[in-house]
Each structure stands twice: as structure tokens, then as C-alpha cells.
Amino acid sequence: MNILLKIKEIAEKQPDKLFATMIEPNQEIHISYKDFFHKVRVTGCCLQQKHAITKGDVIIIILKPSLDLLISFIACMSLSAIPTIIAFPNEKMDMDFYKAKINDLLKFTKGRMIITYPELSADLGSLLDLPVYLKKIMDISEITDPSDPEDCPDPTGPSYNIPPEQIALLQHSSGTTGYQKGVALSHQAILKQIQSLSHALDLDQDDVIVSWLPLYHDMGLIGCFLLPLLTGTRLVMMSPFYWVNNPVVLLQAITRYRGTLCFLPNFSYNFMANPEKLPDDLLKGIDLESMRAFINCSEPIKKKSHEKFYKRFKAYHFKRSGLCVSYALAENTFAATIGGIREKVREERIDLGKLLVKRKARLTKSRTNSKVFVSSGKPVQDTHIRIIRKDGRNAPDRDVGEITLKSPYMLDGYYHRPDVTRKSFLHGWYLTGDVGYKVKDHLFVIARKKDIIIVGGKNIYPEDIELTISEIKGVYPGRVVVLGVFDDEEGTEKIVVIAEIKDGADKGGIKKRIRRIVVQETGYNVGDVYLTGKKWLLKTSSGKISREANKRKYLKILHKENLITE
Amino acid sequence: MEKKDIIKTYLKKEIIKDKDIDIKNDEPLITSGLIDSFNLVKLAVFLEKTFKVKINNSKVAVKSMNTINDIAKTVEESKK
Known part of the structure; x- marks a missing residue:
């Protein structure tokens, strides 16, 4: 079996069932399984006729979220090419920076072709002159043109005879080096993950997945596109740009189409629970009764975010049992754990002192110097998770260490990167770079290993501090970063906080609050609080x-300032 | 300059080193993260030199130095 045959099978079995509804500001576009498969065929045919595509060619698709994007992605796959979806630049992005990243991507993936819109082709044109593998930048309208679709022979023969172990797609994880590390996944790996995921979600024919997620990350691509497509489930989607400016559209879509499942990163719980972002009067008529699960995924899961969301939406028939969780990563195709579907999500209050110093997650009842951690659930079928200590040995339950995993659908290696691949495995287990602990089968994720700040031998996890600082009046929520900067004089890292604050906010007052928060949460004093105006902080491709x-x-600026004062 | 002002100026200039931050005489300094307890020894040396007193080691602690008022009081008591 391969992905194309699976789609064909579903399209033949339930031709008229709606596969997807794309919600746009002024219209809704519906497409059935039959029509979707037909368009895939036509587009594949155009691609093949106009441009010789050979097996294994990497094709980079830079399109806004749309049916064209979904169709061209599968069409590339049908020709045995390897598609990968990359974020369309937003207007705030610096074009030179964007081009440099695409250039990186081309270099590491040996990309042969870019499919995009004419307005971006002009900007990216100069990449063709560079000594890389890129042969063509193609306008999407060239391949979706439906002239003579019926004359179109089936591009790879009617059998879609693609071997299951052949690479189907590349996905890139977020992070600054994400574009340099493509995760290549085979047809069989994806189909197996979809099977495990459907099982963990108790997915059935009545489910409706509603999504605003971008398709250039695993949560959108696997969870909210390939999962519905390959299981015959209904998908209702909208673009992230549309949702972020009108968060109510997601809830309206759930209400109208009786949505049952929705994957969300943690920040969106706070975002939608905030009446400043989503005013009360817009919620008239919203009904979340049909929702089985909002699945919190891709960022550390915060109890406070869940509580805020539940508190606001219970009046709209949202049930507490709908607060579900997942730990997922592109390197495992997508989900590694899921929780909350069949049993309540486990939460526990942990003694921070023991966690930070002894790296043990010990339960406590005391509300001081403790924190509630939310489990990410249990491993999905065929995924095995182990926590390892620094020496590489297994850590017992409740000991904090690096999360490692093994599954039949994890990556074989990073695409064309044997160097990075070597460092990412230990005796066949993939080293996730995330830190956490296990209690029986329940996984608790604490932080990214590289984000941990080590002050005087004690581990400091920046995420929680950032969240607390975000709540200070005058600070832009979410526009805070807590870093460790090595201090030569002290011989250890010092904690640096950078926060974007509103014009006219009380700088001294905010600095005092931040200093208090850091000392309360870590027991250490902050080394520097650097307050800036809006839009100072840089983001990764995933935002x-x-x-x-x-x-x-920060270091660059500090260095400059020091030079001036010297 | 009054004693409390001298202490305040020193703390702001030499320890907190942040022009945006102003401190009140009754404001907690250590438990609020404004100054690190590692700095208490440095502060005690300054107090001894400036006010010509001998501060007992037991006084170089959070409970006797958490506010400017506390510090001034500790200096007063050290004179006796």
C-alpha cells in the first residue's frame, strides 16, 4: 500500500463524501474525495507534461494555505517526486533573510523545483543563478490549469505502483536550523503513523477535524491534512492568517460543521480565552457541544492555559473532558503520545527545589516552590519512549532526563545529513532533545534541552518564567524571552530576560516585577532585564x-554598547 | 546627605546598576530579587568603611538587611 492507492481506494469507496471545506473570508470551497483525487491526477499530469520530473526530485511548495496547496502536494507525490511545504513569507519578513533560508533549504535538500505564485517567483528568481540544484521556479496556475483533463493519462500508470518504502515527503521541524534538517518519511511510515494516530484518537467516520494550522509543520501536515485524507474523515480548514485576525472563525466552523477534533498549540488556548483578542459579543451562537477533543500539542502544555480556556468556553457547552494533550515531533512523523481521549489527563504538583537541583519529579502538596505539570499522555501504538540519564542509561520513573523514542515511523535520518543524523541517535533510539520524566506510561515534557539555563549547577527551565512575565501589565503577552548567557566573572550562566513592553509603560515597575518573579521561581537573581519596544524579538519560521x-x-547590542562606553 | 540616602545611592549605583529602578526605604531588596544575597558582603564592607562601624557577621543576613530601613538600623546598632 502507498498513499496514492489509499486515496484512490477512499475516493472509489465514498466518492461523494466531502473531504475538505476551505473557509475563506468571503467564501467556502468544498471538495469531495472524488474531485480531490481527480484534481491530483490532472495536476500531476500537467506537471509531468510540462516539466520532466524524475523520481526523487525534491519539489519545494511555497503557497498560501489553499486547496491548490493540498492538491499540488499530493500530485508531486504521485510522480514519485518528494514534495516539501515551506511557509509563505509574511509582509513583516525581510526578503533577504527569507531568501537566505530558502537557499539553505535548496543546498541541503538539493531541491530541483519551486512551485509558488508569480509575485514570489520574481523575488526568488536570483536563486536560479546560484550554483545549487534548482532548475525551475514554477507558477502554480501553470499546473492547475484544467485544459483537457480527460486526455490526461495516469502519470505513473493506473496502478500507482509506488513501493511503500519510497520517500513520500520531507518535513522540516521548527527552530532556527529547521530548514537545514529535512525529515524524510516513506509512504509506509506515514500510513503506519496514521493508523496509530487514528487508534489513539478513537477516530471514526463521524469525526470532523477543524484546523487553522499551517501545513509546513507536522501538526498541520500530518494531523490536519494527511490524517483526514487517508482515513476518509471530513476536514474543515482555514488559513492561519485568517484565524489570527478573526479567532472566532475557528469556533464558528466548529459550530456550523459539528467539529469534533482540533489540534492547537498551547498559546492558542490563551489567545482564544482572552476577551481582548476575542470579544464576548462575537461568541453569540457559538456551540462547542460536538467537540470531543481540543488537543494541545507542539509546545509545553500549561495547566493555566487549559483552565482559562475551559473557564471561558464551558458556557458554550465545552466539556472539560475535551481538554486533550499530545507530544509530537516531525521526526516521529507526528504524534508520539496522546492523552485525554479515553482517560483524564494526568496532572501533578511537583516540588521545584527537587526538580531543579536533584532532577527528580517528586510530588508535593505545598503550594510554595512547586508547580503543576500536565502529562502529554501515553505513547501511541508502536511508539516506545525511554528517558535517559546523562550517561545514556535508562532513568527510573520520576527521574528527569532526555526523552528518547523508537517507532516504525520515526525518521531513518535527516535528509542528506549523515553528520546530524549520527548525533541524533543512541543505539537506535532517537534523541529528541527534549527533557522530561515518565510516571508509568505517562510522559511529562519539561523543556527543550538546549533551552535549559544552568546556573550554579541548577537547571532552570525558561518556559514557565516567560509565561509568568508575560502576565505583567505593560508587557506584550508572549513577547518575552528568558536566556542563559555565560558570565565569565561568575563562571556560570546568568539569567537574562528580554521583554517587549508597551509605549509609556512603567519601566522601573516592570523591571522590579521581573526581578521578583525570577528570584521567586528560580532562587537566583536575574543578571539583566532588557526592555525593548514592540517587534524587537526575532521569531522562527513557525512563529x-x-x-x-x-x-x-542581544549579545551583539551589548557588545556595541560596551565598545561605546570604553 | 542622610544615612539612608547614602545607602540608597550606593545600592543604585554599585549594586542594582539600573537607572530605571528606584527604591523606597521600606522596600524589600533581597526577597524581591533587587539585590543578590551574594552582594551583602560587599555592602557590609561599604557600610563599615563609610560609617566607620564594625558589622557583626551575624548581621550580614537577609533579616537584618532586607530594606534600606533595616540596613540603617543595623548600622545604628553596630555603633553601640
Whole structure:
């Protein structure tokens, strides 16, 4: 079996069932399984006729979220090419920076072709002159043109005879080096993950997946596109740009189409629970009764975010049992754990002192110097998770260490990157770079390993501090980064906080609050609080604040200032 | 300059080193993260030199130095 045959099978079995509804500001576009498969065929045919595509060619698709994007992606796959979806630049992005990243991507993936819109082709044109593998930048309208679709022979023969172990797609994880590390996944790996995921979600024919997620990350691509497509499930989608400016559209779509499942990163719980972002009067008529699960995924899961969301939406028939969780990563195709579907999500209050110093997650009842951690659930079918200590040995339950995993659908290696691949495995287990602990089968994720700040031998996890600082009046929520900067004089890292604050906000007051928060949460004093105006902090391609890039920017400025005062 | 002002100026200039931050005489300094307890020894040396007193080691602690008022009081008591 391969992905194309699976789609064909579903399209033949339930031709008229709606596969997807794309919600746009002024219209809704519906497409059935039959029509979707037909368009895939036509587009594949155009691609083949106009441009000789050979097996294994990497094709980079830079399109806004649309049916064209979904269709061209599968069409490339049908020709045995390897598609990968990359974020369309938003207007705030610096074009030179964007081009440099695409150039990186071309270099590491040996990309042969870019499919995009004419307006971006002009900007990217100069990449063709570079000594890389890129042969063509193609306008999407060239291949979706439906002239003579019926004359179109089936591009790879009617049998779609693609071997299951052949690479189907590349996905890139977020982070500053994401574009340099493509995760190649085979047809069989994806089909197996979809099977495990459907099982963990108790997916059935009545489910409706509603999504605003971008398709250039695993959560959108696998969870909210390939999962519905390959299981015959209904998908209702909208673009992230549309949702971020009108968050109510997601809830309206759930209400109208009786949505049952929705994957969300943690920040969106806070975002939608905030009446400043989503005013009460817009919620008239919203009904979340049909929702089985909002699945919190791709960022550390915060109890506070769940509580805020539940508190606001219970009046709209949202049930607490709908607060579900997952730990997922592109390197495992997508989900590694899921929780909350069949049993309540486990939460526990942990003694911070023991966690930070002894790296053990010990339960406590005391509300001081403790924190509630939310489990990410249990491994999905065929995924095995182990926590390892620094020496590579297995850590017992409740000991904090690096999360490692093994599954039949994890990556074989990073695409054309044997160097990075070597460092990412230990005796066949993939080293996730995330830190956490296990209690029986329940996984608790604490932080990214590289984000941990080590002050005087004690581990400090920046995420929680950032969240608390975000709540200070005058600070832009979510526009905070906590870093460790090595201090030569002290011989250890010092904690640096960078926060974007509103014009006219009380700087001294905010600095005092931040200093208090850091000392209360870590027991250490802050080394520096750097307050800036809006839009100072740099983001990764997935829109997360980048610790690495902001650390470099901060150090550069500090260095300059020191030179001036010298 | 009054004693409390001298202490305040020193703390702001030499320890907190942040022009945006102003401190009040009754404001907690250590438990609020404004100054690190590692700095208490440095502060005690300054107090001894400036006010010509001998501060007992037991006084170089959070409970006797958490506010400017506390510090001034500790200096007063050290004179006796």
C-alpha cells in the first residue's frame, strides 16, 4: 500500500463524501474525495507534461494555505517526486533573510523545483543563478490549469505502483536550523503513523477535524491534512492568517460543521480565552457541544492555559473532558503520545527545589516552590519512549532526563545529513532533545534541552518564567524571552530576560516585577532585564520566539554598547 | 546627605546598576530579587568603611538587611 492507492481506494469507496471545506473570508470551497483525487491526477499530469520530473526530485511548495496547496502536494507525490511545504513569507519578513533560508533549504535538500505564485517567483528568481540544484521556479496556475483533463493519462500508470518504502515527503521541524534538517518519511511510515494516530484518537467516520494550522509543520501536515485524507474523515480548514485576525472563525466552523477534533498549540488556548483578542459579543451562537477533543500539542502544555480556556468556553457547552494533550515531533512523523481521549489527563504538583537541583519529579502538596505539570499522555501504538540519564542509561520513573523514542515511523535520518543524523541517535533510539520524566506510561515534557539555563549547577527551565512575565501589565503577552548567557566573572550562566513592553509603560515597575518573579521561581537573581519596544524579538519560521537568534542579537547590542562606553 | 540616602545611592549605583529602578526605604531588596544575597558582603564592607562601624557577621543576613530601613538600623546598632 502507498498513499496514492489509499486515496484512490477512499475516493472509489465514498466518492461523494466531502473531504475538505476551505473557509475563506468571503467564501467556502468544498471538495469531495472524488474531485480531490481527480484534481491530483490532472495536476500531476500537467506537471509531468510540462516539466520532466524524475523520481526523487525534491519539489519545494511555497503557497498560501489553499486547496491548490493540498492538491499540488499530493500530485508531486504521485510522480514519485518528494514534495516539501515551506511557509509563505509574511509582509513583516525581510526578503533577504527569507531568501537566505530558502537557499539553505535548496543546498541541503538539493531541491530541483519551486512551485509558488508569480509575485514570489520574481523575488526568488536570483536563486536560479546560484550554483545549487534548482532548475525551475514554477507558477502554480501553470499546473492547475484544467485544459483537457480527460486526455490526461495516469502519470505513473493506473496502478500507482509506488513501493511503500519510497520517500513520500520531507518535513522540516521548527527552530532556527529547521530548514537545514529535512525529515524524510516513506509512504509506509506515514500510513503506519496514521493508523496509530487514528487508534489513539478513537477516530471514526463521524469525526470532523477543524484546523487553522499551517501545513509546513507536522501538526498541520500530518494531523490536519494527511490524517483526514487517508482515513476518509471530513476536514474543515482555514488559513492561519485568517484565524489570527478573526479567532472566532475557528469556533464558528466548529459550530456550523459539528467539529469534533482540533489540534492547537498551547498559546492558542490563551489567545482564544482572552476577551481582548476575542470579544464576548462575537461568541453569540457559538456551540462547542460536538467537540470531543481540543488537543494541545507542539509546545509545553500549561495547566493555566487549559483552565482559562475551559473557564471561558464551558458556557458554550465545552466539556472539560475535551481538554486533550499530545507530544509530537516531525521526526516521529507526528504524534508520539496522546492523552485525554479515553482517560483524564494526568496532572501533578511537583516540588521545584527537587526538580531543579536533584532532577527528580517528586510530588508535593505545598503550594510554595512547586508547580503543576500536565502529562502529554501515553505513547501511541508502536511508539516506545525511554528517558535517559546523562550517561545514556535508562532513568527510573520520576527521574528527569532526555526523552528518547523508537517507532516504525520515526525518521531513518535527516535528509542528506549523515553528520546530524549520527548525533541524533543512541543505539537506535532517537534523541529528541527534549527533557522530561515518565510516571508509568505517562510522559511529562519539561523543556527543550538546549533551552535549559544552568546556573550554579541548577537547571532552570525558561518556559514557565516567560509565561509568568508575560502576565505583567505593560508587557506584550508572549513577547518575552528568558536566556542563559555565560558570565565569565561568575563562571556560570546568568539569567537574562528580554521583554517587549508597551509605549509609556512603567519601566522601573516592570523591571522590579521581573526581578521578583525570577528570584521567586528560580532562587537566583536575574543578571539583566532588557526592555525593548514592540517587534524587537526575532521569531522562527513557525512563529515561535527564537531563543538562539535573540541571544545573538542581544549579545551583539551589548557588545556595541560596551565598545561605546570604553 | 542622610544615612539612608547614602545607602540608597550606593545600592543604585554599585549594586542594582539600573537607572530605571528606584527604591523606597521600606522596600524589600533581597526577597524581591533587587539585590543578590551574594552582594551583602560587599555592602557590609561599604557600610563599615563609610560609617566607620564594625558589622557583626551575624548581621550580614537577609533579616537584618532586607530594606534600606533595616540596613540603617543595623548600622545604628553596630555603633553601640
